Amino acid sequence: MSEQNVLLGMSNISLSFKGVKAITDISFNVNQGEICSLIGPNGAGKSSLLNVINGVYQPDNGQITFDGETRAKMKPHDAAVKGIARTFQNIALFKGMSVLDNVLTGRNLKVQTHWIQQALNSRSSVRDNLIQRKKAEEVIEFLQIQQWRNHLVSSLPYGLQKRVELARALAAEPKLLLLDEPMAGMNKDEKREMSQFILDTKKEFGTTIVLIEHDIGVVMSLSDHVVVLDYGKKIGDGTPDEVRVNPEVLAAYLGTKH
C-alpha cells in the first residue's frame, strides 16, 4: 500500500467513556478511492470509530491523518470543511422538508455568498443559488430520486429516506464518505439497489467510502478492504478474501477458535 495513496490514516486510536474503553489502540489506513468496511459484533466500537473520524468524539490517544494533514483532534465542522460527510444509523433528515431542500442542506458549506447578499437577493447570490441547485439536482439524478424531488421526506418509505440521506451527504462533494449502516432495515432488493449506488459513487465520483454494515454478503461484495473490530480492538484488516479466512475473525463471528 503506497503511502501517497492513503486518504485516511488512523494511528493508535483509543477512546474511552468514563473509564470504559470503547476503542483500544486501533490503526489502519484507507486508500484513496477504496471502499473500506468496518465490521464486528454489536458493541465492537464501529460507530464510535466513525464518530472519531468525523470529529464527533475526540480520541484519548492516537492521531488521524486525513488528506495529508495529521492531527490529534478534529471538530465536526472542520471535518465537513475538509471533505468528510456522513450518514447516520438512524436517519437524520429534516422530515418536514422536501427531498430537494434536504439535499440542498448538503450544499451549505459550498455557498459562496454572504447571508446579507442572500437576504438582498443580489445577482451573485441568485447565481450562487443556481449553482447549488444544479449540483443538488445532479445528485438527485444520480440517485434516481427525481420523482420524489418535491415530496416531504416524512412521506417516503424507509429505503428511500436512506437514499435521500446519501444524497445529502453526496451533495457536499465529500472526499471521504462515512456510511453508518446504510442498508439497515432494507429488504433484499433495496439492499441490492443501495449497493449499486455505493459502487457507482466510488466509480463516478472517485469518493473514498468507509461504511459500517452487518450484512456480510453485502460487505464482501462491496468492499476493497475490510477492518474487523471486536470489543474495541482490531482483530482483522485486509481484503475480503483475507478477512474471510482470518481465524480470529471466524472466532469472533462464530464464537469458536479454529
Place this chain on the structure above:
Amino acid sequence: MSIDTLPSWLNFQASSFGKRVAIRHKQLGIWKESTWSDSRDEVYRLVQLLKNKGFAAGDTLFLLTHPRPEALLISVAAQWLGGVAAPIDPQNDSEHISELFQLLKPAFLFAEGQLQVDFALQLNELPILIIYADQRGLSSYQHHALYFYSDAVNTELDLFDIRHVAESEHSAFAFFRLDNAKQVEVQLLKHREMLMQARDLVSIESLTNSEEALVARSFAASGHVRYLLAPWLLTGFRLNFPENIYTRDNDRRELGPTLVAGTKQTYERLENLIKARLPLNGTWLRAALDWAIYSQSKHSLLGKLVANWLFLRPLRDVIGFSRTRVPLLVDEPLTEQSLKFFKALGINIRNWPDLQNWKAVDVEAQSSAHSASEKNYVEVNAGNTDISGASAGVLV
C-alpha cells in the same frame, strides 16, 4: 432532394422560425429549451457523425431508449441520409429484444445508457456504431464502437459535407417485432405517408404552432411517430420530454400540455390515478364528486359551472390535463366506461388508428452481416389506413 420529407420540414421550420422553441426537455429539474435552429444544427452534426461512420441511404439506425430529444434528433439525422430509424421499446421484455437483435444484427444503434450499451455488447455480431446518450457508468468502457452523443454534437461542423438525400418515397421509420413463431415482422412508414397523415390530423384537430405536446412514451409505436413527430415538424409546435418515465405524471402536471397521444394503457393508468385519489365511499366529499362526475345530465347551468369549477377542473389538474385540448388515443380503444369517465371530466378522447399491417421479414435470407437495412425488408404498403374519417369526439 425531396421537399416532402421529415428532415426537409425540420429545415423549413429552422429557416422560417429558427428562434422559436422546438423542444423542451426536463433535465436536473429544469425545463431546458432548444430552438428549431439549435435542433437543426444538432442534426447536422449527427448527420456528419453517421456519415463518417459509414451510414448511408437504406441503412437502419436502431434506437433502444426511453423518450429523449437525442433519440428524436438522431432519427431525423438518419433519415436525412436516406436511412430508416427503428425504435425498439426498452420497456419490452429483454429476452424479446435480445432475440430480435440477434436476428436483425443492428449495425448502427442509439443506446440510451449503460444498460442498453451492455445489452448491445452482448450481441453475437457487434454493431459498427453504438451512440449512447447517458455517460453514467460508461467512462471506463473502451470499446471502439462506442461513441458519446455529446462528443458528436460538440464537434466542428463541416457544412459543405451535409447533403440531404432523403426522398418522400423512402421509409422514415421501421417497427419490428417477433410473432409467436419467432418470425421477425416489420412495419414501414414512408415520409410521404407520415406527412400525409399528419396533415389530416392537423386539419381535423386544428393543430397550430402554439400547441404544447408531451412525449411521455418512447416513439416505439407507429402511432406516436405519426401523431406527434410528423405533426410537430409540419406545424412547428413544441415537443416536451419529461425528465424520465417515472416523473412523467409530475412533468405533465407542471407543463399542462395541449396535445397528448397515449395508448389504452396510458389512459387506464391515468384513470386509476384519479380514482386512487377519490375520497372513500360514504363520505360527503365522495358523494359530491360522484354528483359532479356521474350526474351531469341532470345538472342545471349553475350546477355544471359549480361541478366544473369545484371538482372536475381539479381532477383534470391531477393528471395534468388542465389545458389539454387534443387528447389522442392511439390504437386499441378504451372501454365505453372509461371513455364516459374521461368525458365526464371534460376530456374528450379521440381514437386514432394505429397501423396493423405487419409483414414478415425473411432474415435468414439475408446472409451478410449487419444486413438489416431497408433494401432488405419486405416492402409494406403502409398507405392503406384511411384516417380521414377521424374527427373530434368520434371513435374511428
